[in-house]
Amino acid sequence: MRIARLLGIGWLFQFKQMSRSSFDSFLAICWPIFFATVAFFMFRQGGKPDALIYAGLGAAVMGIWTATSVAAGSALQRERWHGTLELLVAAPTHFSVVLLPIGLATASIGVYCMIATILWGRFVFGIDLPVDEPLSMALAIPATLLSIGALGFLIAVAFARFRYAWAIGSMTEYPIWLICGFLVPLTLLPNWVPPISWVLAPTWGMNAIRESSTGGTPLPDIAMCFALGSVYVFLGVIGTEAVLRAARAKASLSLT
Amino acid sequence: MTSLRIFFIGGLMAYRGLINWLSPWIFIPTLVVAPIFQILLFVFIGRSAGVESDKFFVIGNAVQYASIPCLFSMTNAISGERYQQTLAYLLVSPAGRLSLFLGRAVPVVVNAMFVAAFSLVVTSLILGISIPPTTWPAIALAIAVSAFACTGLGLICAAIGLRVRETAVLNNVLFGLLLIFTGANVAVTELPEWMQWISNRIPLTHGIQAARQLADGASLADVSGLIATEFAIGIVYTVVGYQAIRLMERESRKRASVQVA
Numbered sequence: 001m002r003i004a005r006l007l008g009i010g011w012l013f014q015f016k017q018m019s020r021s022s023f024d025s026f027l028a029i030c031w032p033i034f035f036a037t038v039a040f041f042m043f044r045q046g047g048k049p050d051a052l053i054y055a056g057l058g059a060a061v062m063g064i065w066t067a068t069s070v071a072a073g074s075a076l077q078r079e080r081w082h083g084t085l086e087l088l089v090a091a092p093t094h095f096s097v098v099l100l101p102i103g104l105a106t107a108s109i110g111v112y113c114m115i116a117t118i119l120w121g122r123f124v125f126g127i128d129l130p131v132d133e134p135l136s137m138a139l140a141i142p143a144t145l146l147s148i149g150a151l152g153f154l155i156a157v158a159f160a161r162f163r164y165a166w167a168i169g170s171m172t173e174y175p176i177w178l179i180c181g182f183l184v185p186l187t188l189l190p191n192w193v194p195p196i197s198w199v200l201a202p203t204w205g206m207n208a209i210r211e212s213s214t215g216g217t218p219l220p221d222i223a224m225c226f227a228l229g230s231v232y233v234f235l236g237v238i239g240t241e242a243v244l245r246a247a248r249a250k251a252s253l254s255l256t
Numbered sequence: 257m258t259s260l261r262i263f264f265i266g267g268l269m270a271y272r273g274l275i276n277w278l279s280p281w282i283f284i285p286t287l288v289v290a291p292i293f294q295i296l297l298f299v300f301i302g303r304s305a306g307v308e309s310d311k312f313f314v315i316g317n318a319v320q321y322a323s324i325p326c327l328f329s330m331t332n333a334i335s336g337e338r339y340q341q342t343l344a345y346l347l348v349s350p351a352g353r354l355s356l357f358l359g360r361a362v363p364v365v366v367n368a369m370f371v372a373a374f375s376l377v378v379t380s381l382i383l384g385i386s387i388p389p390t391t392w393p394a395i396a397l398a399i400a401v402s403a404f405a406c407t408g409l410g411l412i413c414a415a416i417g418l419r420v421r422e423t424a425v426l427n428n429v430l431f432g433l434l435l436i437f438t439g440a441n442v443a444v445t446e447l448p449e450w451m452q453w454i455s456n457r458i459p460l461t462h463g464i465q466a467a468r469q470l471a472d473g474a475s476l477a478d479v480s481g482l483i484a485t486e487f488a489i490g491i492v493y494t495v496v497g498y499q500a501i502r503l504m505e506r507e508s509r510k511r512a513s514v515q516v517a
Contacts (some may be wrong), residue, residue, distance in 0.1 A: 034432030046305035174293035
């Protein structure tokens with residue numbers, strides 16, 4: 001109960017804080033719209049209406065990853081700058097319970113991006129996205145958000161000791177857009193790429209949302225989102241221990 | 257002589273001191289790896305949509321990505337003084353403003369040229385795109401002129417950065433707009449007319465067109481008009497940017513807001 005409360009309060013606090021940052025909110029919303037606009041022009045030029053819907057759905061989910069990648073990468077650095085990292089680490093609560101809501105909050109900002117991109121596609125490019133399975137869609141979107149948030153948490157832990165983690169987080173933006181099938185079907189990519197895509201939750205989240213939209217079978221994809229999300233959280237918790245132990249041993253926790 | 261020293265040595269020192277992106281931990285992810293993946297992303301979107309050739313996207317995005325160093329580095333090279341608390345010392349110095357501010361643009365242009373050329377070469381190799389070696393010097397010229405023109409836009413951002421705080425947001429938004437309007441991924445002729453009007457008046461558009469034509473075998477003489485237009489646009493933006501910096505300097509003195517960050 002205590003952990004659930006911490007997760008909830010932590011998420012709300014981080015979400016409110018990020019919502020007030022023009023970089024984490026306004027830019028996170030605009031950024032995928034720029035790329036979506038270019039993609040919409042390209043698919044419209046190609047004259048394939050189905051492909052335009054495919055791109056519309058993909059572009060909507062791109063924003064969730066955009067909001068997560070940079071913000072999660074720099075989550076610990078931000079705490080360092082605020083001077084709160086030591087306090088959080090010294091608190092009796094396990095540090096991963098403090099860190100996980102940051103990943104979830106960054107992914108939640110992605111909801112703004114998603115809505116903005118869908119509205120942009122609808123009103124500027126006339127892309128009417130179908131929702132054949134509303135109930136599945138209602139499950140697929142949170143599953144995607146949670147699993148991407150969990151991946152953000154894992155990134156935050158993995159890059160905790162890098163001073164410029166934001167740059168590494170930012171670097172992951174285009175590759176994930178590309179290999180998780182947001183705008184390009186995996187079948188178009190070289191054969192060695194899809195196995196990498198399969199261990200990334202955004203791939204399954206994207207599939208789940210597409211299947212819900214077109215009336216397919218999204219439940220296996222949703223299940224994969226939850227399964228991979230759980231693995232990320234598990235690895236993140238173990239990683240947190242290792243990172244904190246090393247930071248304490250080298251007295252490098254607050255180095256900026 | 258002093259002005260030349262400020263222009264070249266001062267410009268380089270300021271650049272090295274203020275651009276923390278030169279750290280390999282930032283430089284490699286953002287200016288080496290990211291442009292390659294941006295190019296690959298649009299190449300595959302292009303294949304999926306069935307439009308244009310791989311070469312079209314490789315050249316368009318390589319040149320367009322030069323805008324990242326042009327915008328971000330140019331802004332930081334000047335407005336970064338605010339954050340280092342050194343702007344007031346700079347502004348009370350008797351140094352000529354032209355050499356002081358424009359000298360910082362030279363390393364920016366060189367960096368942008370490197371980013372564009374490196375990503376162009378690497379992605380050409382990855383995708384097996386053949387660009388005749390004889391055209392490389394002319395393409396390098398098109399890239400240099402494009403980088404210069406975009407640095408002019410960066411100067412305007414630097415001026416704005418002397419007044420507003422969120423320069424990272426501003427630069428990212430401009431990068432996104434350049435992605436749409438310069439024809440890096442969608443030929444300018446495919447854009448609505450009002451967008452074409454803007455495209456023809458911003459940096460990079462003509463440079464990208466020139467680089468594409470050169471890669472397709474055109475001679476330097478064939479694209480001289482495009483390169484001259486790109487250069488002229490660069491001059492206009494540089495003059496506007498420089499004047500904007502001077503205006504912001506005067507205003508910040510008047511309002512005692514020089515160091516307010």
